[in-house]
Amino acid sequence: MIHDRSIASLFGLPSTASFLKLVRVRMGDGIPLSREVAWYNLAAAEGLESADVSGSVYETLRELGAPLTSCEQTIEATQPNEEECAIFGFETPRPCLLIKRRTFDPDSRMVEYVEGLFRGDAYAYRLKLAV
Template identity: 30%
Template sequence: MLEIDKQSPLPIYYQIEAYLKQQIDDGLLKPGDTLPSEREFSEQFHVSRMTIRQAIMNLVNAGYLSRQKGRGTFVASQKIAMTLSGLTSFSEEIKHRGMRPLSRLLSYEVIPATDRIAQQLSIPNQTPVYEMKRLRLADDHPLALETAYIPVHLLPDLTQDDATGSIYAYAEQHGLRLKNATQTLEARSAGPEEAKLLTISPNAPVLLIDQRTYLEDGGMFEYSRSLFRGDSYSFTVAMDRI
């Protein structure tokens, strides 16, 4: 049991935060476990609820805990470790980790490429492209929001049903050979609608990844923007000294 040291230079909320983090790291609190309420913690540690709230929110923002409105605070699931090397699809990555991938199609339409999309795909303005917005899940747990753009002439028969599965696998089954991709990563906060779809708190940390996927002949296959939950992912980059 934690004994609060009120004479310590460390803030009380930090002492509580470190204690709970150690409980999680040691496996005494396991993924899915429900934490006591702020009131119960306040009575247990003899501190204000505001102090408890600060410790809890820091752990939520760090990915150790998750809050669900009306249900409480839970120990978050272990983060999915992604390696940013090798071109794999979301479905392939999730299956590799023993989970069931699912794509919930939020919107699907053919649009004329705007200046920005045309530039990203290296195609003329107004070229017809698929715009597909998908919520990506693993074992029914929302992990990412993705908006993808693909020139229609590359996959002229792509249907909404096809878009709920792995588009990479569909493309390769239809004779396209994918070669590589470039990614740009940026940290930001989730907006209200994004947070609702990802079941996270508004302004929770997310990672924005812009990806450009290339065909073996050097042409562009896809441009996508994906928002990954900060509490569910960690990314590892392999680098060689040059």
């Protein structure tokens, strides 16, 4: 459990709000493809702090009675910092995609905030839009 004023502000919560912070490196064929930092509002997901989150966090949230139903997501180009270059095995920074996601429960309460950095040489995004 952590307290972070900046993260609390993103959630629209008081600075004393409690969060679970998870940092994960996603692999594909033994190659690090993304690094994700996620914060979870512990008041919206009681029991998450002590739950086993080694598998699907979303499934764990459903089991705890805090299903996620919608999100707002942005994607932007960026360069990795020194730590991220080390994770990806880059000698010098290379283009990456930064995904920021705010995820909400059925009551429109924000439960999750994620910043995921994805290797630019390993991802392509395709969207299907309905009009």
